[in-house]
Amino acid sequence: MSKFLLFTLALSALSAQERPIVLKTSTLYDGKGKTLHNQIVVIEGSKIARIGGAAPANAVVYDLAALTVTPGWIDTHSHIIWHFDNNGRFAGRDEPQEQAVLHIAENLVATLNAGFTTIQSPGSIQDKDVRDMIAHGNLVGPRILSSFQPITNPQWDPAKMKATVDERKQQGADFIKLFASKSIREGGAITLSQEQIDAVCGEAKAQGLRTIVHAHSAESAKASTLAGCTSIEHGAFVTDDVFDLMAQRGTYYDPNIGLVLQNYLENKPKYFGIGNYNEEGFAYMEKGLSITLDTFKKALKHKDLKIIYGTDATAGAHGQNYREFIVRVKDGGMDPMQALISATSLSAQSLNLEKEIGSIEPGMQADIVGFDGDPLKDVYAAGRAVFVMKGGKVYENLARGSKTGWRPAGKESAR
Numbered sequence: 001m002s003k004f005l006l007f008t009l010a011l012s013a014l015s016a017q018e019r020p021i022v023l024k025t026s027t028l029y030d031g032k033g034k035t036l037h038n039q040i041v042v043i044e045g046s047k048i049a050r051i052g053g054a055a056p057a058n059a060v061v062y063d064l065a066a067l068t069v070t071p072g073w074i075d076t077h078s079h080i081i082w083h084f085d086n087n088g089r090f091a092g093r094d095e096p097q098e099q100a101v102l103h104i105a106e107n108l109v110a111t112l113n114a115g116f117t118t119i120q121s122p123g124s125i126q127d128k129d130v131r132d133m134i135a136h137g138n139l140v141g142p143r144i145l146s147s148f149q150p151i152t153n154p155q156w157d158p159a160k161m162k163a164t165v166d167e168r169k170q171q172g173a174d175f176i177k178l179f180a181s182k183s184i185r186e187g188g189a190i191t192l193s194q195e196q197i198d199a200v201c202g203e204a205k206a207q208g209l210r211t212i213v214h215a216h217s218a219e220s221a222k223a224s225t226l227a228g229c230t231s232i233e234h235g236a237f238v239t240d241d242v243f244d245l246m247a248q249r250g251t252y253y254d255p256n257i258g259l260v261l262q263n264y265l266e267n268k269p270k271y272f273g274i275g276n277y278n279e280e281g282f283a284y285m286e287k288g289l290s291i292t293l294d295t296f297k298k299a300l301k302h303k304d305l306k307i308i309y310g311t312d313a314t315a316g317a318h319g320q321n322y323r324e325f326i327v328r329v330k331d332g333g334m335d336p337m338q339a340l341i342s343a344t345s346l347s348a349q350s351l352n353l354e355k356e357i358g359s360i361e362p363g364m365q366a367d368i369v370g371f372d373g374d375p376l377k378d379v380y381a382a383g384r385a386v387f388v389m390k391g392g393k394v395y396e397n398l399a400r401g402s403k404t405g406w407r408p409a410g411k412e413s414a415r
């Protein structure tokens, strides 16, 4: 090959890499409550360079004017590696590793294609390699934050708990996941003392880590709030006085009312017979649907409470993370703009990533989703993400109307 050809190849590779991207939009929600009309978004490298002005002459242009554009959505609670095995059962230890890996890859693609460009997994040690490979650009999936193995053992004394926090920090975990109550399948009562919770959330803070706490009962949510933990997950039985305390202290609330229980009930045979997935457990989950919805409605009345967007997605739920939005708005009565802010900028803030993700502004990562329809006017449009960009790279770009998205089976009110 001639020197000249090599030179021009190098040059074209360089200029291709450096060409900015322009997204033409007609309706754009910035993730912080603003609506922009007929603007272009200019992307350079992985970031948003500017909004508006003239398109650079050499730009690669995507016309999203027929779509509704939002920041990439964030799921603060997704068990991304949980899946059904080739036999259609909730996968366990006897599954061949090579099959497990492919099912995890399926979950990653499904989640990203649904418009979720960042998720937080609480957590499994398997998350580590998945997280790092995605970050290196070698694997397709949402940006991942993980706690690795959660702290679950109520028998541990505070010193052992602190040591485990330090161990997670050393392993490279992004945050700590703590269980302070039983599962909803077992009634959700508190399992730890105040001293134990103080030890975990205090040590995590000292190490620069956030702590998210599985807490169903009011008592467990209160103890976690007093301990300065970052967020309360689930909180099915949280009471008004505890919501007030959480609002005062700035503790985030991550209710999961729209996907996790529905998905378990829809896939009962795939879980049934494993651990506490028994008749009693399913009966609790069935009851949980209205309990969690009522608690969510109660939470909405606390105007200063920071309600973030987590689904607790497990096997069978990945790629349907948007159903949380549908239920929050349609059944919970949440203002759709507030629900979108929750799924974008507010969740980013809860991850301490508000300067990177969660809004469409200059300097932010170019995580941008286009929906067929407007989720703020038609909730089901949230299930029709047809354009997905993460960090300036386009992962999905479908023709308009080529997705149907989820709708409740049977009658309109079925959940």
Ligand SMILES: [Zn+2]
Pocket (backbone or CB within 6 Å): 077, 079, 122, 312
């Ligand atoms: Zn969970």
